[in-house]
Amino acid sequence: MTKFLIREAGSPDAKALAKLATDSWIEAFGHTVEEDPTDFLERTRSETYFTKAIRLYESFGFQVIGNRIYDIGDTTELVMQRKHKRD
Secondary structure (H helix, E strand, O other), X not given: OOOOOOOOOOHHHHHHHHHHHHHHHXXXXXXXXXXXXXXXXXXXXXXXXXXXXXXXXXXXXXXXXXXXXXXXHHOEEEEEEEOOOOO
């Protein structure tokens, strides 16, 4: 059995957490964090970017089954599930 100690992060953890955040971002999005967050948000909110993201998920066997739109920051959450194989 593996046990984990959960504690609040402090200043000694800042460097490791920054590296983890950068590595996670690169793994998820394939590039480093943009210098201009406004420019990045404008580009990623485009319909083309959104369509590419959906196609990427579909290539892994997922399909959109619904979505929720939040009032805060024009955020949309897609609800996706794996497609069932048809026999």
